Amino acid sequence: MTNKxxxxxxxxxxxxxxxxxxxxxxxxxxxxxxAVDFAPGKVHRGVEWMGxxxxxxxxxxLCDRICGICGVSHTLAFARAVEQIAEIxxxxxxxxxxxxxxxxxxxxxxxxxxxxxxHELGFDTLFHxxxxxxxxxxxxxxxxxxxxxxxGIVQVGGVRRDFTEDQFPRIRKALETYEGLVNKLVTLFxxxxxxxxxxxxxxxxxxxxxxxxxxxxxxxxxxxxxxxxRADAPYAAYGDIDVKAILPDVYADCIKGDVYDRIVVRLFxxxxxxxxxRDLMDQMPAGPVLWETRYAKILSTCKKAEGEAIGRVEAxxxxxxxxxxxxxxxxxxxWKVKASTYSNQMSWLKILQGEQIADxxxxxxxxxxxxxxxxxVTVIRDGSPDVMTKDTLHRLSVEKTRRLQA
Amino acid sequence: xxxxxxxxxxxxxxxxxxxxKSIKDVKIKTWTEGQKKTPVASIWLxxxxxxxxxxxxxxxxxxxxxxSVISGVDTGDVVELLYHMQVFHGMPGAExxxxxxxxxxxxxxxxxxxxxxxxxxxxxxxxxxxxLGVTVAGIPDPRGLFLPADFPKGVFPWRKDETGIPEGMVxxxxxxxxxxxxxxxFVKPKEKMVKKSEVCAVDAVAPSEPDTADASQPEVTTHxx
Numbered sequence: 001m002t003n004k005x006x007x008x009x010x011x012x013x014x015x016x017x018x019x020x021x022x023x024x025x026x027x028x029x030x031x032x033x034x035a036v037d038f039a040p041g042k043v044h045r046g047v048e049w050m051g052x053x054x055x056x057x058x059x060x061x062l063c064d065r066i067c068g069i070c071g072v073s074h075t076l077a078f079a080r081a082v083e084q085i086a087e088i089x090x091x092x093x094x095x096x097x098x099x100x101x102x103x104x105x106x107x108x109x110x111x112x113x114x115x116x117x118x119h120e121l122g123f124d125t126l127f128h129x130x131x132x133x134x135x136x137x138x139x140x141x142x143x144x145x146x147x148x149x150x151x152g153i154v155q156v157g158g159v160r161r162d163f164t165e166d167q168f169p170r171i172r173k174a175l176e177t178y179e180g181l182v183n184k185l186v187t188l189f190x191x192x193x194x195x196x197x198x199x200x201x202x203x204x205x206x207x208x209x210x211x212x213x214x215x216x217x218x219x220x221x222x223x224x225x226x227x228x229x230r231a232d233a234p235y236a237a238y239g240d241i242d243v244k245a246i247l248p249d250v251y252a253d254c255i256k257g258d259v260y261d262r263i264v265v266r267l268f269x270x271x272x273x274x275x276x277x278r279d280l281m282d283q284m285p286a287g288p289v290l291w292e293t294r295y296a297k298i299l300s301t302c303k304k305a306e307g308e309a310i311g312r313v314e315a316x317x318x319x320x321x322x323x324x325x326x327x328x329x330x331x332x333x334x335w336k337v338k339a340s341t342y343s344n345q346m347s348w349l350k351i352l353q354g355e356q357i358a359d360x361x362x363x364x365x366x367x368x369x370x371x372x373x374x375x376x377v378t379v380i381r382d383g384s385p386d387v388m389t390k391d392t393l394h395r396l397s398v399e400k401t402r403r404l405q406a
Numbered sequence: 407x408x409x410x411x412x413x414x415x416x417x418x419x420x421x422x423x424x425x426x427k428s429i430k431d432v433k434i435k436t437w438t439e440g441q442k443k444t445p446v447a448s449i450w451l452x453x454x455x456x457x458x459x460x461x462x463x464x465x466x467x468x469x470x471x472x473x474s475v476i477s478g479v480d481t482g483d484v485v486e487l488l489y490h491m492q493v494f495h496g497m498p499g500a501e502x503x504x505x506x507x508x509x510x511x512x513x514x515x516x517x518x519x520x521x522x523x524x525x526x527x528x529x530x531x532x533x534x535x536x537x538l539g540v541t542v543a544g545i546p547d548p549r550g551l552f553l554p555a556d557f558p559k560g561v562f563p564w565r566k567d568e569t570g571i572p573e574g575m576v577x578x579x580x581x582x583x584x585x586x587x588x589x590x591x592f593v594k595p596k597e598k599m600v601k602k603s604e605v606c607a608v609d610a611v612a613p614s615e616p617d618t619a620d621a622s623q624p625e626v627t628t629h630x631x
Contacts, residue, residue, distance in 0.1 A: 041552030080439075090439065214472060214473045214474075214524065214527070216472075226495075227496050232498060233446045234446065240442045283441070308450075310448065310505070323488065325479055334477065334478075334479040336475065343474070343475075
């Protein structure tokens with residue numbers, strides 16, 4: 001075993017399926033991964049730099065476009081930071097509108113991820129099912145905001161559109177659909193022998209590592225870290241209702257921090273989100289949804305504001321963090337965006353170590369719901385590059401599934 | 407180990423008592439949202455580069471923090487680094503955000519690494535090195551992170567002085583032309599187009615090869631007629 005030569009395998013950087021292309025470098029000995037390295041930044045667009053030359057109302061719409069899946073999380077985090085600096089009091093109803101959209105976003109994001117995970121394992125029937133039921137959440141988001149992505153609903157000081165009473169039946173219909181699906185999804189994902197074989201004890205992240213590597217969201221929670229911004233530091237309407245961090249022990253007996261636990265956490269978060277939306281709809285107060293409807297006044301208030309603040313939001317993938325400093329000019333003096341994947345990427349170094357090439361797709365995908373897997377891999381053997389496509393990697397993964405089934 | 411949550415005031419007091427003497431400007435801010443107006447506290451404090459490690463140690467003694475990110479601001483003569491972290495995470499309503507602000511003079515842009523205390527900090531420290539030009543002393547992985555490999559040396563995107571992004575990099579980009587040192591994209595060589603009429607003509611000349619589909623085509627049509 002030890003006599004086997006170590007091969008260096010770069011993966012990436014172009015991955016059309018990812019929101020963030022990334023370059024992986026694996027040191028492979030036989031089938032086993034010895035070491036991992038990655039280089040992000042293949043789509044660095046300088047959003048922060050652009051923001052520091054724009055006013056807060058413009059940045060709100062720039063934030064919408066940071067991520068295609070977390071359309072509301074970044075905007076909400078930024079708006080919260082600016083509101084704290086300018087001491088703008090957001091109307092109560094706006095907090096509820098923000099939270100309901102954020103929860104629907106969590107449902108669609110987790111289901112998208114669940115489908116991708118199933119596809120990586122070669123379980124394409126489940127992939128199609130997960131993506132079909134995801135459409136229900138997308139339809140509701142479109143019905144409420146006008147867009148499937150880039151909702152453009154959050155504004156500094158509130159939200160730009162209100163929900164009306166006659167829209168509630170459509171929301172309730174979607175919630176009932178998901179409530180009826182819960183048992184089916186849990187059976188299909190968590191009781192399936194093949195998924196158990198492939199995901200249990202794969203890509204393990206211990207609680208200590210999860211804490212020291214600063215992981216967030218479902219990745220941290222699957223390792224047993226009880227960390228959820230919605231519960232720990234309540235924002236928007238989450239302080240008014242009961243929110244608890246979902247740990248894998250809601251389903252399994254013990255917390256292992258493997259890929260299976262990450263599936264458990266995300267699936268049960270979908271269940272919890274449905275409950276949260278119901279609670280929010282029941283308690284939704286009446287009233288305005290925007291602190292000030294004249295944009296000129298919002299702008300002039302932001303322009304006068306001086307100070308610094310942090311806006312934190314629990315995005316589907318974990319903590320989304322915005323730091324803003326205003327110094328009495330139109331544009332912020334400093335704006336730092338920290339997306340959830342920023343915190344979670346370091347964990348790849350640990351969870352991929354000692355695993356097999358065939359497990360790369362599912363483990364890489366396991367920390368990030370958007371990340372499907374690799375598009376193209378170049379294998380360098382004896383100095384001559386040999387292109388391994390995503391299909392080959394996917395085939396390796398499917399073959400492993402079949403081997404285990406036999 | 408059972409964790410006992412402390413209030414923001416208690417944390418601030420403990421930090422001033424057990425932490426280094428350089429901790430100053432301790433401020434506690436509270437912000438409320440929602441109908442119940444649930445308060446969320448954050449502590450903002452200043453320290454110096456020399457006592458950064460001691461300050462982080464003092465925070466770890468209270469509770470092992472979750473480091474969100476390190477952000478930085480160019481304020482003229484100094485680059486201010488802000489270490490954002492949360493203690494008592496996982497305790498509903500008890501989480502307190504701590505922001506440690508460290509001014510680093512531009513004359514000597516060096517800050518010690520905190521990655522031996524919080525291993526996950528390497529990632530954000532690498533970003534600070536390339537975005538602000540700060541040297542993180544003792545960083546285990548000094549490579550760049552987000553900027554491309556051919557990004558000009560000595561340009562730091564977040565700086566607001568002469569080392570920031572120059573006009574030429576963002577204005578009149580059309581004038582800069584295509585970089586010449588990069589390989590050209592692969593272009594598939596064009597296949598030789600063979601006109602249909604030519605194929606027929608060839609068949610007419612050489613009828614001894616009836617294997618090709620094209621050759622048999624005209625025959626079939628004639629039979630139908």
